[in-house]
Amino acid sequence: MYEKVNCEDIFQFTNISIVVIDPKGCISHINRNATILLNLNIDAHLDKELASVLSFLKRPLSDFFSNKKQIRGYQVQGPQSQLVLDVNPVFKQEKFAGAVCMFQQLENIEKSAQKTDSFKIINRQLERIIDSSSDGIWVCDGKGEVISLNKASEALNGIKCDKVIGRNVQDLLDNKVFDQSVTTQVLESGNRETIMQYIAKTKKFLLSTGTPAFDENGDIALIVVNERDITELNTLRKEYEQSQKIREKYKEELSELALLELQNNPIIAESPGMRSILQMSLKLAHLGASNILILGESGTGKSMLSKMIHKNSSRRKNPFVEINCAALPESLLEVELFGYEKGAFSGANSKGKVGLFEMAHGGTLFLDEIGDMPLLLQAKLLKYLDNHEIRRVGGTDVFHVECSVIAATNQDLHELVKQKLFREDLYYRLNSFILKIPPLRERTSDISGLIRFYLEKFNTKYNCNKKINSQTMQYLLQYAFPGNVRELKSIVENVVVMDERSNVDEFVRGSLGGNEPAYSNLLLAGADSHDFNLSNALQKVEKALLIRTKKEFTTTREMARHLGISQPSVVRKLKQYNIA
Known part of the structure; x- marks a missing residue:
């Protein structure tokens, strides 16, 4: 007769490392695999608090005892390797009686997972996605060792994948594969970093961005580095500058078209x-x-x-x-x-x-x-x-x-x-x-064009052929035109209609008060020819202008519009010069 397998045999010979704790967290049972994997001794550690014996379990056990709910897939760093912890609570007659803590090596779980078809499919898909990227992609672990890189990175850096995987980026930096490493900066700061790298072998400038990924403990687990060829960006910049030059050229052409539009x-x-x-x-x-x-x-x-x-x-x-x-x-x-x-x-x-x-x-x-x-x-x-x-x-x-x-x-x-x-x-x-x-007096270069425009317009309108010679044109260019374009238009129409002669030069001079421009007559009328004090002369001219305007208009509002100042200013100046 053979002896039957009992529960103790199952407990001791299972492949999973098991430690049983009581309601206070003290060790009550340890199987054989657990003593090996966790460096535990039954005689020395039995009835001892598990979190005190294995300090790396303090946090997960503290979380467990706070709510007494199951913990699955919690990763911890064991004495020998990375472990995956499961904690299952035990209740008897609805009272908490303790918990079963199960430990497995992460490496063994990963090897098992890699053998599954679904893992292989996902892995192939990720590899294809990463390799199809036109940007270079590196993946490093929390220590800075290279886990993988895509084909674009091989081309940008002039390296082979099998020559760098497993090496630390500091080693690559020391061997001048690149002039600086974004991975080392991410490890120092713990934040996303971006740098400009120069690759001597390929003579390329790369814009590299390193992004950290954190584990449950807040430590850096992975660093993903994305790098882009700045040579391409430089090409785009040159193309942009060229497009800006073309834009300026079109802008000048549009400006010319706008001037042609103005002529219409x-x-x-x-x-x-x-x-x-x-x-x-x-x-x-x-x-x-x-x-x-x-x-x-x-x-x-x-x-x-x-x-x-x-x-x-x-x-x-x-x-x-x-x-x-x-x-x-x-x-x-x-x-x-x-x-x-x-x-x-x-x-x-x-x-x-x-x-x-x-x-x-x-x-x-x-x-x-x-x-x-x-x-x-x-x-x-x-x-x-x-x-x-x-x-x-x-x-x-x-x-x-x-x-x-x-x-x-x-x-x-x-x-x-x-x-x-x-x-x-x-x-x-x-x-x-x-x-x-x-005002027209500040744009005298427009006067001759305006005169020709209105002369042609009124000659056509009234079926005339009046002309103005260069001397009279020069005379008009010196005239102040206080009424601006409206006055110029009125003068031209007046001389075209009223003067019977084909040459309107004498009529223009006569209508504007003689051989001097109107503003000269005003100055001579208002200022003493021997008085060279500018302030006095300006005051006299201002007074003469007000007197002349008051004769032409009946209200201060009309005077203000004609003089180009406000109505209160007209009232104040009339009072200042005692003009009734």
Whole structure:
């Protein structure tokens, strides 16, 4: 008769190393494999606390006793090798009676796993993915030893895989395979690092990034290094620089096309300043910009510039609506801008009226002389600019209107804001894009072109053939044109229509006051020829200008528009020079 295998035999002869602990964590049983794998002695360690005997088990056992739940696959560093720990709690009659701790060598588990078909398939897939990458990829362990690298890394570094696997990167660094290693920097810092490497063998510059992967204990388990050939990036950089040069070339060509486009507009621009204004205007038009503020003295062509912007924008097929904010009283201006509902006031149209905002829907609304807009309407305009909604006078319905708003003024809006005559929030809302047209006296190179343009225009219109010789042209170039382009246009039309002679030179001189330019006459009239004090002379000229302007205009507001200054400034100067 043979003796039957009992539980003690199974416990002792199993391939797994087993240690049984009681509810206090003390060792109660140890099998034969455990004494070998863990260097335990039954006589010396029985009834001793397992976490004290094997210090590397303190953390997992502490976690186990905190909740008495099963632990599976916990990796620990044993006395001889890396181990995988499983802890299973034992309950008797629902009371905790201890636990069974089972240990296996990680190496044996990995060898077994590698023999499975699923592991082989996954491993092949990973190898193919890594090898198909155009970037170089290294994998090192927590000590810096090379585990694997792909074919791209072999080509970039000029090395063979079987010559470096198992070697430490420090050894490769000492043998000058590369000038510096990102792996050693990751091991030092514990963080992701990026460096530039030079590979002497292949004469390549590589951008290398090392990324650490951590185990359960927070230690670096793996370092994955990604490296890219900077030679390719240098090529891209050169291509980019070349594309930038081509872009600049196209930009110059587009600029030339823009100048040709300017020639098709009725605005004459030969001076650099005016060309710059028109080019900026065309850019804003093509971008579909709104809230454009045009500044300039009276007669410089603000209305014409606004029409040019509209004409060259995507809104050109929709209405261009213009209104002079200084031409109407407050009540009528509000009605014109926002419209009114039927029965809004006595005398109102029984059907109501559509305002200019609604008329300009999809197009452009040009608000000339915005500086003269009453404060109440400034608030309503600001509300529209914020939400693009209007409400008719006497109505409750809200209308959504989409139109580009261009405003213009010859006044100093910033000064008006200080004087509480213009809303500060509206000022900053309107001046998203500012176009400041210089006065004609500051762009004399445009005068001759403007004269020729209007001379040809009015000769055609009135079926005439008037001409201006070079001496008269020179005379006009010296004239100050206080009324700017509007005055020049009026002068040319006047001489074409009123003078019966084909040569208008004498008529031009006569209409402007003799053989000297008008501003010279003004200077001689206002200043003593023996007085060379600049301040005194300027004051006298200023006084003479005010006296002359007051004779031509009846209100200080009209004088301000003509002189290109604010109405309060006119009042102050009239009082300063005691001009009644």
